Amino acid sequence: MGQIVALPAAYRDRMDSPFVGRESELQRMQDLLSPAMLQRGHVLIVRGEAGIGKTRLTEEFARLAAGSGVQVIRGQALDDPGMPVLWPWRQPLSDLGGAELIEDAPSIELTDSSDAANARFRFFSRITDLLLRRAQAPRLLVMEDLHWADELSLALLRHVVAAVRNSPMILVLTVRDLGPRPWAQPVEQTLTDLLALPATHVIRLPGLPRDQVRRWLAGLHGVPAEVAGRVAESITDADGANPLHVRLLSEALIRRPDASEPDAPDLRRLVLAQLADLPVRVQRTIRAASIFNDRVRPDLLAKIVQLPLADVLDDLDHAVRAGVLRRNRDDLNCEFMHVLVRDAVRVDLGPDEREQLHHRTAMTLAELTCADKFAGLIARHWLLSGRREADREALHWLRRAATVASAGQDLITAVDVWGQALAAAERLGWDEVRGWLHIDRARARYCAGRINESLADCAAAVDLAGTVKSPEMAARAALVVAGVGSETTAATIESLCTQALSMMPQQPDRTQRLLTARTLARRAHALAYRDLPAARGLSRTAVELVDDGCADAVLDAVAARHLTLCDAQHVEPRIALAERAIAVGPAAHQPLGRAWGHIWMYEAAMQRGDLGRVDGELAALSRVVNADGWPMTRWHLLRATVCRAVLVGDFGTAERVAADAGRLAIELGDPSIPNLPGEISAELGILRGGMSAQTLGRTLEQLGARRSDGPAAELLMVRLLLAAADHDQAIAAYRGWRQLIMNDVEPADRPGRQGQLLAHAQIATELGDQRLAQRLYPLVLAERGPYRGDGSPLIFSTGSLARHAAELAAVLGRTDEAISLHQQGIRENLLIGATPFVALGRLGLARVLLSAPGRERPDNGEVRGLLAAAAATFDELGMTGRLDEIRRLQGHPLPRTVIGLTPREVEVARMVAEAQTNRDIAQRLVLSERTVESHVRNALAKIGADSRTGLATWMLRHHS
Numbered sequence: 001m002g003q004i005v006a007l008p009a010a011y012r013d014r015m016d017s018p019f020v021g022r023e024s025e026l027q028r029m030q031d032l033l034s035p036a037m038l039q040r041g042h043v044l045i046v047r048g049e050a051g052i053g054k055t056r057l058t059e060e061f062a063r064l065a066a067g068s069g070v071q072v073i074r075g076q077a078l079d080d081p082g083m084p085v086l087w088p089w090r091q092p093l094s095d096l097g098g099a100e101l102i103e104d105a106p107s108i109e110l111t112d113s114s115d116a117a118n119a120r121f122r123f124f125s126r127i128t129d130l131l132l133r134r135a136q137a138p139r140l141l142v143m144e145d146l147h148w149a150d151e152l153s154l155a156l157l158r159h160v161v162a163a164v165r166n167s168p169m170i171l172v173l174t175v176r177d178l179g180p181r182p183w184a185q186p187v188e189q190t191l192t193d194l195l196a197l198p199a200t201h202v203i204r205l206p207g208l209p210r211d212q213v214r215r216w217l218a219g220l221h222g223v224p225a226e227v228a229g230r231v232a233e234s235i236t237d238a239d240g241a242n243p244l245h246v247r248l249l250s251e252a253l254i255r256r257p258d259a260s261e262p263d264a265p266d267l268r269r270l271v272l273a274q275l276a277d278l279p280v281r282v283q284r285t286i287r288a289a290s291i292f293n294d295r296v297r298p299d300l301l302a303k304i305v306q307l308p309l310a311d312v313l314d315d316l317d318h319a320v321r322a323g324v325l326r327r328n329r330d331d332l333n334c335e336f337m338h339v340l341v342r343d344a345v346r347v348d349l350g351p352d353e354r355e356q357l358h359h360r361t362a363m364t365l366a367e368l369t370c371a372d373k374f375a376g377l378i379a380r381h382w383l384l385s386g387r388r389e390a391d392r393e394a395l396h397w398l399r400r401a402a403t404v405a406s407a408g409q410d411l412i413t414a415v416d417v418w419g420q421a422l423a424a425a426e427r428l429g430w431d432e433v434r435g436w437l438h439i440d441r442a443r444a445r446y447c448a449g450r451i452n453e454s455l456a457d458c459a460a461a462v463d464l465a466g467t468v469k470s471p472e473m474a475a476r477a478a479l480v481v482a483g484v485g486s487e488t489t490a491a492t493i494e495s496l497c498t499q500a501l502s503m504m505p506q507q508p509d510r511t512q513r514l515l516t517a518r519t520l521a522r523r524a525h526a527l528a529y530r531d532l533p534a535a536r537g538l539s540r541t542a543v544e545l546v547d548d549g550c551a552d553a554v555l556d557a558v559a560a561r562h563l564t565l566c567d568a569q570h571v572e573p574r575i576a577l578a579e580r581a582i583a584v585g586p587a588a589h590q591p592l593g594r595a596w597g598h599i600w601m602y603e604a605a606m607q608r609g610d611l612g613r614v615d616g617e618l619a620a621l622s623r624v625v626n627a628d629g630w631p632m633t634r635w636h637l638l639r640a641t642v643c644r645a646v647l648v649g650d651f652g653t654a655e656r657v658a659a660d661a662g663r664l665a666i667e668l669g670d671p672s673i674p675n676l677p678g679e680i681s682a683e684l685g686i687l688r689g690g691m692s693a694q695t696l697g698r699t700l701e702q703l704g705a706r707r708s709d710g711p712a713a714e715l716l717m718v719r720l721l722l723a724a725a726d727h728d729q730a731i732a733a734y735r736g737w738r739q740l741i742m743n744d745v746e747p748a749d750r751p752g753r754q755g756q757l758l759a760h761a762q763i764a765t766e767l768g769d770q771r772l773a774q775r776l777y778p779l780v781l782a783e784r785g786p787y788r789g790d791g792s793p794l795i796f797s798t799g800s801l802a803r804h805a806a807e808l809a810a811v812l813g814r815t816d817e818a819i820s821l822h823q824q825g826i827r828e829n830l831l832i833g834a835t836p837f838v839a840l841g842r843l844g845l846a847r848v849l850l851s852a853p854g855r856e857r858p859d860n861g862e863v864r865g866l867l868a869a870a871a872a873t874f875d876e877l878g879m880t881g882r883l884d885e886i887r888r889l890q891g892h893p894l895p896r897t898v899i900g901l902t903p904r905e906v907e908v909a910r911m912v913a914e915a916q917t918n919r920d921i922a923q924r925l926v927l928s929e930r931t932v933e934s935h936v937r938n939a940l941a942k943i944g945a946d947s948r949t950g951l952a953t954w955m956l957r958h959h960s
Helices: 023-033 054-067 087-095 113-133 151-164 182-195 210-218 225-235 243-255 267-276 280-289 298-305 309-321 339-347 351-366 371-383 390-407 411-428 431-447 451-468 471-478 487-503 510-527 532-545 551-564 568-587 596-608 611-628 631-647 651-668 676-688 693-705 711-723 727-742 754-767 770-782 801-811 815-832 835-851 861-877 880-891 903-913 918-925 929-943 948-958
Strands: 042-048 071-076 139-144 169-176 200-204 325-327 334-336
Touching: 023 042, 023 054, 023 169, 023 200, 042 054, 042 151, 042 182, 054 071, 054 139, 054 169, 071 087, 087 113, 087 139, 087 151, 113 151, 113 631, 151 169, 151 182, 151 411, 182 200, 210 225, 210 243, 225 243, 243 267, 267 280, 267 339, 280 298, 280 309, 280 339, 280 351, 298 309, 298 351, 309 325, 309 334, 334 339, 351 371, 371 390, 371 411, 390 411, 390 431, 411 431, 431 451, 431 471, 451 471, 451 487, 471 487, 471 510, 487 510, 510 532, 510 551, 532 551, 551 568, 551 596, 568 596, 596 611, 596 631, 611 631, 631 651, 631 676, 651 676, 676 693, 676 711, 676 880, 693 711, 711 727, 711 754, 727 754, 727 770, 754 770, 754 801, 754 948, 770 801, 801 815, 801 835, 815 835, 835 861, 835 880, 861 880, 903 918, 903 929, 903 948, 918 929, 929 948
Parallel strands: 042 169, 042 200, 071 139, 139 169
Antiparallel strands: 325 334
């Protein structure tokens, strides 16, 4: 064996080792340090295989950045399932004085995925503000080993990157190429998202070419050039040489200058040979250190190997001199020169040695005052320890780890850890513990949006509750899933609630009584869209059972009751419920606890036309947003502000605030939030009387993508098609809905039905469909207003309900009723300053007066005044499509009551009035479509109309 020598100090330090073959990549990075580039943010992704030199390159860049006055901060993910939540972000935040942002993350009772997104957004915004907005100078954040990052860390990264463009921040991410591995999919998706941004750059590191490897080895002291050439030849293939492999070989050449040249063994053999040259005690210490996944702490390692701290420090120094470890420059901690070096040492451990080290590590970490931070890591060490008590101890720490992850909104990690805890409890045969663990995992799954999996956990918990005779467990399981989705989901929730209620004792204590109330409320939610009378009875009982001593129980019961009373007839009871919610809200633990009462009171005030109260509730919501910072509360504030602005004709404010709400919804990432900018754009297009072809196409495409969200998007599409005069396509799209309504299937008696009812009414009016209007007219008349609103979230207000009823009366030819209702609508809209809808009412009234038999011609003073007043408003508000309609009305003579239509033209016109397309008519009458078009044109010319809608309306009034 040749002489063993220590590595030169300059070579042991990776920053001073040869920097070979990465000059062009470094120059690309260095270009970002120019003053011009530092004015805005950049994201740099450095990719390559393990050992390819990603860290070495970023360290060189960090040195240059620091020399340019850039503040450098670092974070690193770990290859360890027990890695604490947001570990990659902890060190950067600590360096900036913000460690408490993670340690003191708020504990909130998350009730659904919206609450989770809400809490996560607020949490991420605070961190982003510290990282980006409080920067006094340009910053470089290096995030290493992103491929090991937990999903919450990746979500935070996406949030930060979305804001980095406008900040003097360079974000460097190193990531290993892992190939198509399922667990790597979240990282790859995150990288795909980042690459779509203009500020993102990618550097891929290949292997080192043979000439660069030769140059590296030839520069070593005492290594002949011919030896360097032969070694370079042996370790370089078509993809180049791995720099870590080159480094280990070069260290072997330096340590044994008198030995023959190495035969280029694999990396593991090189590491073990390097370790074998060390004293036995040092070897044992290093083998124990391989159990660590981050920096090696000498104090902890001393307890694990059961040696004095001074001896361990000597051993670590020896390993540093030999090039196995490197010293952390800020403290006494060490780390392996590369994770592959650590892995090579760890793989060489024997089974007994490995289990003993895991046991000692678990015991040592558990003694730390901050043990909860490492709970997942402690549990993992217990599970690998091979001890009889391993499952019991691991279960204890897994529960603590999952609780920490849930509190930090790391729901994916929480779901996984709860699953590990369940497996341990099942091995132990602890049924009651399993039941509660199923509930814990169900909550995490539900907040993560995994509804069906959550319900499966809930069902398992209810079954176990029956086994262990625990009514409280059954009720808690039934309460996990809120916000009913599909009918199948609603039926499952109702079944769970029914089972839980059946377990409650006849004489419940206070806790059981409150749980009964909350379970009744949840069952009412599930039934509300299928059996509204039953749901109302359940919610009434729930409200009677709760007391104000439990604010969350009160909110659950009141919310269920409010949902079942979301119709125009129950405004006073809804106001009382809102007042109670406002009273108990500040004591609730739910994210929107303080907001719900003000939201409900706003809806009631809009329905009553009390704009003073509307503005008061908007101000109250604004105070709640400022105090709590919940983004979902802000979304409701923006949504309500948009609705208020549209009502009074402030379209500019409505569009601007809707855009803000849209951006907030995207940042929240909750697909259940309505697409406010798209809906407002569509509604304003209809209100104005049309939109550009480009805007129409884009809006129809957006609505088409959301058709699965429910009927609102489909009905809005039909109305847009009608506004664009594409009647055939509108009729085809609406045919199924029309059939349902004519068969008394829709609109059903269900919460929040008014919006759909009015959409159907508007479609019937545009189509001039008398049969549909006949079905809808009494329903609209029965809606108690006087203004639009039924307690459900109002996106777009159209003012007085009387105007909608008047339009239907006009279609039915009930002229006197139409005139009276239009006059009522105009008066009511004038009272609240609903300017656009006053003008629409005047236009509608003029239209009725013009077409009514025996009425005066258009030069009549009343009609002329109505049209002039409406035109002035339309002009002021930019409602240009409506102005065109007024010009047509002013230029057309009064249609005659007796027109010489041929029998075939009458037949065709009647079918047009039934909302049939030309193709339908041609098939029924056995005519060509061209012949049908000719009959339609002739009929239009004879009655002086200019559209199919005009023909249908005239036909229904004069030939019904």
